[in-house]
Amino acid sequence: MSPRVALLGCGNRGADVYGRLLQAGGAVITHLVEPRAARLAEVAARHGVPPAAQFAHWDAFFALGRVADAVVIATPDDAHVAPCLQALALGYDVLLEKPVCLHEHELELLLRAEAASTGRVTVCHVLRATPFFQAVQGVLDGGALGRLVGIQHAENVAHWHYAHSYVRGNWRASPPAAPFLLAKSSHDLDLLRAFAGAPPLRVSSEGGLHHFRPGEAPPGAAARCVVCPVVGCPSDARTIYRGRDPHAWPVTVLTAGGQTLEEALAQGPYGECVYLGHNTQPDHQAVTVLFGGGVTAQLTVSAFTHNNTRTLKLLGTHGELRGQMERGELELHDFRSGALTRWVVDTAGTHGGGDLGLVATWLAFLRGAASPPTPLAQSVDAHRLAFAAERARLEGRVVELSTGV
Structure with a gap:
């Protein structure tokens, strides 16, 4: 079976990542939505999409009814909810780029729309699909750490990457783009939630724009x-x-x-010069989270790093796991035996192989050969956490997620 997929948004993520990987995986790109005429023509030529299946806005595409098996929504951050709701109303399965929305109340809109639809939403939290973080999860699941107590996680953005995406790029100002933590680190918050195995209960956060001003x-x-x-x-x-x-x-x-x-x-x-003041995003932010079950996690996201990588420590009652994603290095210290185990995981490919892993799993789901990837109800916990952390940062207080205050 060759799933028929429409791409809504032909930017880097929509066309250059998901479009290419879907095509390589045997899917057929049947329809395109992109407001930039030159970019639309470029991607249409790549996939052989005829003019009648090219649209400047998703309304014109959805007016056709259900003409494909699934849609990828990789439009700008502030244009994810509306097309996703229309796609679900028609029963489409959706691969939805993160962040799924810019306003917390929209999470419930999406959850209700999915519950009423035959379609399912998969959020592009690609790090769960990397061999590296799957290996981390495997250590947790295998019990080598005993009971997980704490997580120390850092997203080292790299100074040049921050300048590209969050000073000069589409995510430099919030609004209209998502807050820095949600735009850059919903992946990481999703990982914290997966490792903790429970929803977040309480969050605090500090950070601001220190240098790029x-x-x-x-x-x-x-x-x-x-x-x-x-x-x-x-x-x-x-x-x-x-x-x-x-x-x-x-x-x-x-x-x-x-x-x-x-x-x-x-x-x-x-x-443009990075000191013009067109950007509003923090360039350094720290978050502390209490999860159900008592696991405490710290996440630091910073522009002021050399490497573009993730580093982490998982702290358990019986062991400690250390990791560096860029090099694929993992190091397990067993407190009971005193043993030290080091190994390297393959991290080739974009997002350490996560883009390919997510698309392959989603295609298997579309073909009926696998269960859906991470359920939407679990993916939105990372977004709830990001919204709460931004309130905590801006208001200088601890936010209780269990009560929504």
Whole structure:
């Protein structure tokens, strides 16, 4: 069976990641929705989608009725809920890019719509599908740590990645984009929830915008990097993008739609100075969570790192597990025997193989060969946690999720 899938949103995630992986996995991309005409034409040519199946807005696509087996929704953050509700009303299975919504009350809308539909929503929390974090879960499930007590998890964003996505990119201001923690770390919050094996009960958070703001600009900085005389700026767009693989992320984000890299640097947002003040997202944030069952987790998300990776410690009554995702390294200390075990897990591919793993599992589900991936009811716990953490950060208080206050 070759599942027929429509792509709603032909950006990097929708077309360059999910579209390519779905096609490679045997799915047929039948319809496209994308408001940028040049990008729509580019992706349509890639998949052989005829003009009659190309649309600038999802309303025109859904007006056709149910003409495919499933849809991928990879539209901008503020345009996830409306097309997902329409897709569920028609019985589509949905692969929904995170964050699923920007307002907490919309979580219940999605849950109710799924309950009333024959379709099922899979949120793109791809880290659960990586061999690395599946190995972590396997250690937990095997009992080597005893009872899990604490989790220490860090998302090391890397300074250049933060500048690309959260200063110059689509997620630089919230609203309209999701808050930094939700946009960047709903993956990580979902992992914490999976490891704890219970819903979150209480959260506190601290953080803010420390560096990427006008007052931090070096003397003489220009508004655009290609004409800036400052030497040694770590966020110089010329340094970040020139010399990288022109056919891979992040350069493909700049050249999508047919423009050259140099045109993008000279005219688009990715060539702007990071100190102009167009961004509002925190560049460093720390979160503490109490989960049901008593597990306590700390998550730190920071721009001020060299590596673009995740690091973690799982602390149990009988052992400690340490991990570094970028290198795939895991280290298990057994308190009972004194044994130390080290091993390396394959982390090849985008998101450490998680994109491929998620798409493969979703395709198996569409073919009737596997159960649905993580249920929506569980995936939304990560979003509830992110919304609560943002309230805690902005209001300087502890938020109780069990009571919603």
